[in-house]
Amino acid sequence: xxxxxxxxxxxxxxxxxxxxxxxxxxxxxxxxxxxxxxxxxxxxxxxxxxxxxxxxxxxxxxxxxxxxxxxxxxxxxxxxxxxxxxxxxxxxxxxxxxxxxxxxxxxxxxxxxxxxxxxxxxxxxxxxxxxxxxxxxxxxxxxxxxxxxxxxxxxxxxxxxxxxxxxxxxxxxxxxxxxxxxxxxxxxxxxxxxxxxxxxxxxxxxxxxxxxxxxxxxxxxxxxxxxxxxxxxxxxxxxxxxxxxxxxxxxxxxxxxxxxxxx
Numbered sequence: 001x002x003x004x005x006x007x008x009x010x011x012x013x014x015x016x017x018x019x020x021x022x023x024x025x026x027x028x029x030x031x032x033x034x035x036x037x038x039x040x041x042x043x044x045x046x047x048x049x050x051x052x053x054x055x056x057x058x059x060x061x062x063x064x065x066x067x068x069x070x071x072x073x074x075x076x077x078x079x080x081x082x083x084x085x086x087x088x089x090x091x092x093x094x095x096x097x098x099x100x101x102x103x104x105x106x107x108x109x110x111x112x113x114x115x116x117x118x119x120x121x122x123x124x125x126x127x128x129x130x131x132x133x134x135x136x137x138x139x140x141x142x143x144x145x146x147x148x149x150x151x152x153x154x155x156x157x158x159x160x161x162x163x164x165x166x167x168x169x170x171x172x173x174x175x176x177x178x179x180x181x182x183x184x185x186x187x188x189x190x191x192x193x194x195x196x197x198x199x200x201x202x203x204x205x206x207x208x209x210x211x212x213x214x215x216x217x218x219x220x221x222x223x224x225x226x227x228x229x230x231x232x233x234x235x236x237x238x239x240x241x242x243x244x245x246x247x248x249x250x251x252x253x254x255x256x257x258x259x260x261x262x263x
Contacts, residue, residue: 016062016064016065019057019060030073031076034050034080035080038080043082044098046077058114070104070106070110073102073106078095082099132239133243136150147247147250150247154244154247155168155169155222158244161239161240162202162240164202164224164230165225165227167222170222171219172218179206181209186234186237197232201230204226212248
């Protein structure tokens with residue numbers, strides 16, 4: 001996971017190589033600056049300052065950069081701030097322990113920063129799903145809204161949530177047995193077998209069908225296709241089922257046996 005997605009729209013994020021380079025250089029600068037006041041700053045305080053540098057680098061959201069920063073801090077703490085100075089040799093046992101702890105704490109802080117980023121991303125994604133469902137529910141409540149407009153909007157939302165290439169609605173009375181089926185509980189069944197979407201992704205050889213039913217009756221289906229494997233979570237797949245259900249009231253008067261263009 002990289003930190004690229006955390007930059008504002010329109011701002012080009014730095015590459016991983018640049019982030020790693022910064023992670024290696026920042027501790028040199030910080031440790032070098034601390035070397036000028038090392039008589040007034042105890043090693044433990046200097047260690048905390050270097051940990052702060054790791055946190056600053058880890059905030060970019062790149063694990064490799066965070067680990068490089070942690071190791072770099074340990075090396076340059078040893079070089080600038082432990083006796084003998086300007087050497088990678090450490091004679092004091094306490095300083096050896098501080099150096100090791102610095103690397104370990106730096107790595108742990110980097111992982112915590114990444115965990116926080118993942119939680120923030122997950123919360124943001126859930127908020128986006130909720131906004132999409134609320135929007136579609138509002139559109140479905142508009143009585144004079146054409147069915148094709150609502151179905152097109154729902155298909156767009158499903159395509160975004162699943163990160164697939166195509167999604168469109170078809171009013172049909174029967175499902176195509178060649179297609180995988182996205183069930184109401186979020187599982188995907190293909191040829192009688194449950195697909196492990198978390199490991200293998202959605203099927204790419206055949207399309208995936210999301211049935212739309214009014215009670216026991218099939219009123220249509222959203223057909224999902226992608227040229228590359230995608231790995232939507234169960235949560236994402238359930239959101240798509242909920243989105244698809246919003247078109248049922250609008251399609252209440254539609255005969256699924258009629259031949260109509262896909263939406």
